Amino acid sequence: MERGGTNKIILVVIASAIVIVLLSLGQYRSLSSGLNPVREGFYIAERVVTAPFRFAATLWTDYLALVNVRRENKELVRELQRLRFQHMAMQGLEGENERLRAMLDFKSEHGDYQLLPATLLAQDISVIFRTVIIDRGTTHGFAVNMPVVSPLGLVGRVMAVSPHTAQVLLITDPNSAVPAVIEETQVKGIVKGTGTNVLSLEYVRSTELVEVGNMVVSSGLEGRFPKGLRIGRISEVGKDPRKIFVRIMISPSVEMSKLEGIFGVGFRAEDSQ
Amino acid sequence: MLKTLSSLLGITFLAAFIETVLLPGLWSPLRVDLLLGMVIGVIIHLGFSQGLLFVLASSLLLQAFSGARPGLIPLFYLFTFVTVDILKDVIYLENIMTQVILAAVFSVIAACALVLFMDIGLKPEEVIPLAVGSVLTGCASPVMVALVGRVKRAYEA
Numbered sequence: 001m002e003r004g005g006t007n008k009i010i011l012v013v014i015a016s017a018i019v020i021v022l023l024s025l026g027q028y029r030s031l032s033s034g035l036n037p038v039r040e041g042f043y044i045a046e047r048v049v050t051a052p053f054r055f056a057a058t059l060w061t062d063y064l065a066l067v068n069v070r071r072e073n074k075e076l077v078r079e080l081q082r083l084r085f086q087h088m089a090m091q092g093l094e095g096e097n098e099r100l101r102a103m104l105d106f107k108s109e110h111g112d113y114q115l116l117p118a119t120l121l122a123q124d125i126s127v128i129f130r131t132v133i134i135d136r137g138t139t140h141g142f143a144v145n146m147p148v149v150s151p152l153g154l155v156g157r158v159m160a161v162s163p164h165t166a167q168v169l170l171i172t173d174p175n176s177a178v179p180a181v182i183e184e185t186q187v188k189g190i191v192k193g194t195g196t197n198v199l200s201l202e203y204v205r206s207t208e209l210v211e212v213g214n215m216v217v218s219s220g221l222e223g224r225f226p227k228g229l230r231i232g233r234i235s236e237v238g239k240d241p242r243k244i245f246v247r248i249m250i251s252p253s254v255e256m257s258k259l260e261g262i263f264g265v266g267f268r269a270e271d272s273q
Numbered sequence: 274m275l276k277t278l279s280s281l282l283g284i285t286f287l288a289a290f291i292e293t294v295l296l297p298g299l300w301s302p303l304r305v306d307l308l309l310g311m312v313i314g315v316i317i318h319l320g321f322s323q324g325l326l327f328v329l330a331s332s333l334l335l336q337a338f339s340g341a342r343p344g345l346i347p348l349f350y351l352f353t354f355v356t357v358d359i360l361k362d363v364i365y366l367e368n369i370m371t372q373v374i375l376a377a378v379f380s381v382i383a384a385c386a387l388v389l390f391m392d393i394g395l396k397p398e399e400v401i402p403l404a405v406g407s408v409l410t411g412c413a414s415p416v417m418v419a420l421v422g423r424v425k426r427a428y429e430a
Contacts, residue, residue, distance in 0.1 A: 008358075011325050015351055018329065022344030038337035045286065046294065122293035124339050127304045127403065128387040131340030133293070159340065173340055174391045195393040257301035 036162035039133060043165045046121060081261045082115060084151035088230050114266035116141050118148070120259050121165060128195045130156075130173035130256065136264065137164045145224055147265045153230035153253030154178065154218055155262055166264075171199060171231065172256050179221040180231055182214045191216060191231055191250065197257075199232055201248035208246070210237050216250055226265060277319070278327055280424045285311065285331040288417075293338050302402035305409045306383070308335060309376040310417025312350060316357050317366050317418060318425040328354045349386075353379050369415045377411030 118136040148155040156170040176193040189204040214234045220227030238247035288307035315324035332350040
């Protein structure tokens, strides 16, 4: 009994040591890539399990029910999403000459960026951490830190990638931070995830002009996200004269619980640096 | 031992599929923790060392489906495993109601710890799926415990 108890303690100490090492290395988020084989295995299993259902669904929708119309419709929907995204990028750069120049810069800098379509494969096991796994990876052109968008706005960025899957950190995740600007007033700040369905815009001084309903877009300052991507509208402004910064809450443009028609934004090699 | 562990890891993989694909497909914010029931199951049916090995391996496997800091998920399941192992001398783990309550309580502890640790201000409507998830975690735990027992018996025979 005594010996058994000692063994248990030794085992728990060893297991704790493993966990502590993992936690101490946890600041290197690239460690998540070490779990790529698991996600790859999951991708294969998911494909195998859902193959009969997908086959039956495809047989019915693409051949029996609507032979050509369905396919044509899919292409049109995809084209519409692509156009909506382009429209959004253009809208964020309309207006004054300076902003028109910025639009020209944007087009010249990212004129040939690729939109890589992807589909949602799985969601995070915890509702607090907001990550999703998509069915596209390095073989389809996805890479770590690649921005992910939907026709409605910014979704997040790729945090780990394997040959056929990618883990996307949504902008609502508490670990997410996106340099942003209020479209109407050009006030800059950092949009942070809260782990809930709202975002917070931080580091905006109390003296700045901020109103409910203002649109917040990516500023492109860090170079990770293209400029002018819609993030959301300001839903709440809490000014406290004793504080330097104002408390701003944002309602995201993209409803993260219904992610459809998402794209990875592929940069040219020189842009990604 | 190897056969039992690999079978249990296979079940964990299936559980991850249910947790991350099927259930969020029904209701997006709903999360049901099926591994908690398996942790209770390995304490009842397997030895401490085998159970500990399974808990570490399966929680690392689940880490692949989360944006949590690496190590955080194994830490939680290790804590659960050790606590339940201590509790087994005090409470009757084989009782179905005990399993339901234990799993639900640990699910609530995990959610509360994350909310406090990450400093998240949940709205009332966001608490509902968490509460439903905890109740369903509790309800699923006897099934998972039975599944572990069945795997154990299959290889013993």
